[in-house]
Amino acid sequence: xxxxxxxxxxxxxxxxxxxxxxxxxxxxxxxxxxxxxxxxxxxxxxxxxxxxxxxxxxxxxxxxxxxxxxxxxxxxxxxxxxxxxxxxxxxxxxxxxxxxxxxxxxxxxxxxxxxxxxxxxxxxxxxxxxxxxxxxxxxxxxxxxxxxxxxxxxxxxx
Amino acid sequence: xxxxxxxxxxxxxxxxxxxxxxxxxxxxxxxxxxxxxxxxxxxxxxxxxxxxxxxxxxxxxxxxxxxxxxxxxxxxxxxxxxxxxxxxxxxxxxxxxxxxxxxxxxxxxxxxxxxxxxxxxxxxxxxxxxxxxxxxxxxxxxxxxxxxxxxxxxxxxxxxxxxxxxxxxxxxxxxxxxxxxxxxxxxxxxxxxxxxxxxxxxxxxxxxxxxxxxxxxxxxxxxxxxxxxxxxxxxxxxxxxxxxxxxxxxxxxxxxxxxxxxxxxxxxxxxxxxxxxxxxxxxxxxxxxxxxxxxxxxxxxxxxxxxxxxxxxxxxxxxxxxxxxxxxxxxxxxxxxxxxxxxxxxxxxxxxxxxxxxxxxxxxxxxxxxxxxxxxxxxxxxxxxxxxxxxxxxxxxxxxxxxxxxxxxxxxxxxxxxxxxxxxxxxxxxxxxxxxxxxxxxxxxxxxxxxxxxxxxxxxxxxxxxxxxxxxxxxxxxxxxxxxxxxxxxxxxxxxxxxxxxxxxxxxxxxxxxxxxxxxxxxxxxxxxxxxxxxxxxxxxxxxxxxxxxxxxxxxxxxxxxxxxxxxxxxxxxxxxxxxxxxxxxxxxxxxxxxxxxxxxxxxxxxxxxxxxxxxxxxxxxxxxxxxxxxxxxxxxxxxxxxxxxxxxxxxxxxxxxxxxxxxxxxxxxxxxxxxxxxxxxxxxxxxxxxxxxxxxxxxxxxxxxxxxxxxxxxxxxxxxxxxxxxxxxxxxxxxxxxx
Ligand code: FES
Ligand code: FES
Numbered sequence: 001x002x003x004x005x006x007x008x009x010x011x012x013x014x015x016x017x018x019x020x021x022x023x024x025x026x027x028x029x030x031x032x033x034x035x036x037x038x039x040x041x042x043x044x045x046x047x048x049x050x051x052x053x054x055x056x057x058x059x060x061x062x063x064x065x066x067x068x069x070x071x072x073x074x075x076x077x078x079x080x081x082x083x084x085x086x087x088x089x090x091x092x093x094x095x096x097x098x099x100x101x102x103x104x105x106x107x108x109x110x111x112x113x114x115x116x117x118x119x120x121x122x123x124x125x126x127x128x129x130x131x132x133x134x135x136x137x138x139x140x141x142x143x144x145x146x147x148x149x150x151x152x153x154x155x156x157x158x
Numbered sequence: 159x160x161x162x163x164x165x166x167x168x169x170x171x172x173x174x175x176x177x178x179x180x181x182x183x184x185x186x187x188x189x190x191x192x193x194x195x196x197x198x199x200x201x202x203x204x205x206x207x208x209x210x211x212x213x214x215x216x217x218x219x220x221x222x223x224x225x226x227x228x229x230x231x232x233x234x235x236x237x238x239x240x241x242x243x244x245x246x247x248x249x250x251x252x253x254x255x256x257x258x259x260x261x262x263x264x265x266x267x268x269x270x271x272x273x274x275x276x277x278x279x280x281x282x283x284x285x286x287x288x289x290x291x292x293x294x295x296x297x298x299x300x301x302x303x304x305x306x307x308x309x310x311x312x313x314x315x316x317x318x319x320x321x322x323x324x325x326x327x328x329x330x331x332x333x334x335x336x337x338x339x340x341x342x343x344x345x346x347x348x349x350x351x352x353x354x355x356x357x358x359x360x361x362x363x364x365x366x367x368x369x370x371x372x373x374x375x376x377x378x379x380x381x382x383x384x385x386x387x388x389x390x391x392x393x394x395x396x397x398x399x400x401x402x403x404x405x406x407x408x409x410x411x412x413x414x415x416x417x418x419x420x421x422x423x424x425x426x427x428x429x430x431x432x433x434x435x436x437x438x439x440x441x442x443x444x445x446x447x448x449x450x451x452x453x454x455x456x457x458x459x460x461x462x463x464x465x466x467x468x469x470x471x472x473x474x475x476x477x478x479x480x481x482x483x484x485x486x487x488x489x490x491x492x493x494x495x496x497x498x499x500x501x502x503x504x505x506x507x508x509x510x511x512x513x514x515x516x517x518x519x520x521x522x523x524x525x526x527x528x529x530x531x532x533x534x535x536x537x538x539x540x541x542x543x544x545x546x547x548x549x550x551x552x553x554x555x556x557x558x559x560x561x562x563x564x565x566x567x568x569x570x571x572x573x574x575x576x577x578x579x580x581x582x583x584x585x586x587x588x589x590x591x592x593x594x595x596x597x598x599x600x601x602x603x604x605x606x607x608x609x610x611x612x613x614x615x616x617x618x619x620x621x622x623x624x625x626x627x628x629x630x631x632x633x634x635x636x637x638x639x640x641x642x643x644x645x646x647x648x649x650x651x652x653x654x655x656x657x658x659x660x661x662x663x664x665x666x667x668x669x670x671x672x673x674x675x676x677x678x679x680x681x682x683x684x685x686x687x688x689x690x691x692x693x694x695x696x697x698x699x700x701x702x703x704x705x706x707x708x709x710x711x712x713x714x715x716x717x718x719x720x721x722x723x724x725x726x727x728x729x730x731x732x733x734x735x736x737x738x739x740x741x742x743x744x745x746x747x748x749x750x751x752x753x754x755x756x757x758x759x760x761x762x763x764x765x766x767x768x769x770x771x772x773x774x775x776x777x778x779x780x781x782x783x784x785x786x787x788x789x790x791x792x793x794x795x796x797x798x799x800x801x802x803x804x805x806x807x808x809x810x811x812x813x814x815x816x817x818x819x820x821x822x823x824x825x826x827x828x829x830x831x832x833x834x835x836x837x838x839x840x841x842x843x844x845x846x847x848x849x850x851x852x853x854x855x856x857x858x859x860x861x862x863x864x865x866x867x868x869x870x871x872x873x874x875x876x877x878x879x880x881x882x883x884x885x886x887x888x889x890x891x892x893x894x895x896x897x898x
Contacts, residue, residue, distance in 0.1 A: 023470075025470075031418075032468050032469060035420070037414070037418035037420070039411070040417075040539070041540075042539075042540075043619040044618060045830055047832050077411070078411030081411075091410065092409075095401075095406060095409045098405065098801065100402075101269030102538065102586065102588045103408035103409075104537075105587075106411075110411075132839050133840050136538070136836060138536055138588050138809070138836065139809070140806075140807075140808035141801065141805060142838075144801065144804075
């Protein structure tokens with residue numbers, strides 16, 4: 001077990017310090033030390049995307065990222081995606097399309113879609129599918145999620 | 159208005175289930191030392207709903223339950239929590255003095271839409287807008303036992319029960335108004351939560367009912383079996399697309415799943431797993447964990463676990479003691495020999511075909527064997543539980559489809575009367591028939607007891623792949639004979655190991671011998687969406703295509719020729735028409751093919767047409783298009799139904815094309831998403847789903863049936879595309895490569 005160190009980073013727009021074993025995953029530190037349980041554990045192997053967060057605006061798998069890698073960086077979790085009390089356009093689109101069943105993958109999907117739309121504001125369907133393909137939804141709400149991403153991008157239909 | 163008892167009987171008849179329907183699951187039999195014998199006669203009543211019509215909810219729930227069972231679970235034992243429902247109106251609906259309406263059900267929400275649909279049912283009968291309803295689900299301390307959430311029973315069984323309870327409350331409001339105003343009840347209408355007289359001058363709200371002591375007593379009376387339910391034609395809230403009530407919390411990331419529950423002073427637990435199935439722990443040294451400081455380690459019988467202030471610390475402690483463990487292992491069959499293994503271990507051997515003489519004399523006959531692999535449910539949220547002890551009582555927040563069954567498991571494991579165990583099931587992350595048991599709750603509770611602090615246990619993905627119950631593998635033997643007009647005149651169909659659902663053909667096939675034969679299942683098994691219907695429908699619908707070919711008939715015409723059931727004919731015709739079956743079968747494009755299949759399960763009727771592209775050189779099958787028609791009586795919530803049907807089709811592509819547990823020497827060899835490939839975005843075919851609404855028929859559930867036709871439609875399409883008949887699920891070409 002490593003010696004605890006203080007990791008300083010920006011979390012959802014606020015400065016944050018976490019004093020912990022630097023080898024622990026960012027996911028575990030977010031969920032267990034910082035009380036942000038919106039980001040989910042789905043596999044711990046970088047295969048499902050349930051743990052997606054934005055690191056410097058890019059989507060990463062928090063389950064595979066040692067917490068120390070957040071040092072000096074900005075981290076945004078699902079709790080930081082909304083603008084205060086109003087949902088972000090991506091969140092609103094997921095809600096409007098009913099793009100979930102159990103909803104356990106939803107936080108990761110919304111984070112991944114946010115990163116995708118940041119990079120490609122008007123993605124084609126092929127780009128949505130390629131951009132989202134590292135996220136798994138076991139309820140298989142994929143068609144609804146594709147519609148939600150289209151809607152968030154301001155596209156009506158395929 | 160239709161009397162409620164008719165509805166219930168009709169609904170259950172429609173789904174072909176008896177009132178005591180239950181699903182099998184292999185429970186984990188943790189045996190702890192020093193477990194006192196339970197005294198099941200002790201009862202306590204929780205009073206936690208606040209002011210208003212105070213009710214003995216828990217007492218009602220307890221009265222309804224079965225007596226505690228012994229503690230010797232056997233393979234295949236019932237999942238528990240058969241469910242007696244609410245025996246009083248008050249146990250179903252609580253009316254606050256402020257008019258707040260809290261409706262209670264033992265059902266769980268895990269993505270199938272029960273929260274929306276049960277809220278709709280309550281709002282419909284109470285005649286209030288749906289946002290007036292607060293639905294409390296699956297807290298054994300508060301709600302009546304409506305049985306486990308499985309078997310597609312929420313729609314045909316729980317929804318009528320909730321409607322009856324709420325309609326009874328509405329009837330009391332009408333009765334009180336009639337008495338106060340001195341008018342006939344029939345002259346009173348309830349709208350927007352208020353009883354009104356004919357002119358609309360006088361109003362009486364649910365809050366007034368709650369404030370009337372006499373009326374309050376009436377709520378504690380039984381739910382009337384004669385109470386009239388709203389007719390389909392008058393529905394306002396039922397029959398329309400109501401979104402999930404807590405959807406906003408889900409997109410905001412604020413909904414608390416079982417794996418998110420935090421209790422004061424909570425520790426994180428890890429449980430030692432055997433290195434292989436059937437291995438027994440001989441010895442272990444807990445000292446390395448205890449030496450770490452802040453770590454609780456416990457061995458109790460075969461149970462070994464640790465708890466610490468973080469998951470990674472608990473993992474390190476567990477690794478340290480696991481290194482000291484000595485195990486004795488046991489031989490275990492491998493997945494490579496599974497097909498033979500199941501057949502050679504068939505209970506009583508494989509019976510001979512009773513129609514062997516007819517087969518010998520028949521114009522034509524065919525005999526085929528089919529195999530279906532073990533698969534895992536792989537819900538997105540692994541098994542998770544938080545347990546906490548207080549004064550000899552345990553409370554557990556558990557992701558499970560059978561909260562009352564898990565309460566019983568906890569009580570048995572710790573020798574408690576059932577009222578000393580309370581199970582709360584927050585809306586959780588996926589079940590699919592896989593969460594019928596509560597070993598994770600027992601694990602958390604055992605560790606919490608040792609630690610004297612609450613403990614959370616969340617299984618890793620690898621644990622979930624290895625130790626959760628599997629959908630049983632099947633070996634299927636089919637044989638049929640045709641008369642000289644190409645009509646089937648004998649049919650024999652054996653399902654070995656996976657189960658009896660849909661084992662009988664929906665077709666007119668002359669003499670029938672169709673049954674399920676047990677075998678020595680090598681893996682822990684339990685339910686799955688549609689359970690054996692998937693295997694049986696895969697084999698039967700593949701076999702029907704083979705017979706059609708033998709008869710020289712088109713697969714659609716051959717089926718219709720043998721099909722009387724009008725509902726199944728309707729979905730088959732609908733799917734084929736929408737898909738343009740006659741024209742699409744004419745295409746001769748190399749490597750492309752179409753196929754169809756149909757079936758029925760738990761009151762639902764489904765038909766699917768699939769188009770595939772097969773690349774023989776690359777060894778790949780791609781599903782390009784699925785067109786499915788589905789009917790389950792009157793639709794309660796169209797958007798939710800569409801979600802369920804679409805989700806089932808896409809989920810079904812997994813076991814159809816790729817998913818299969820690989821195991822050898824008692825070890826699962828593909829226990830990760832990297833090695834066990836589930837459907838992803840890139841696998842999405844063009845989807846074309848047609849829901850047939852039948853307002854004249856009782857509603858049936860839809861969580862299961864829509865999955866059964868996909869795989870055989872694909873197998874039939876693959877055959878048309880490349881001439882290969884693959885009698886195995888997953889359907890893979892001989893030279894298929896692993897593609898993770
Ligand atoms: S939990 Fe991180 S990718 Fe699955
Ligand atoms: S909605 Fe259940 S996993 Fe995506």
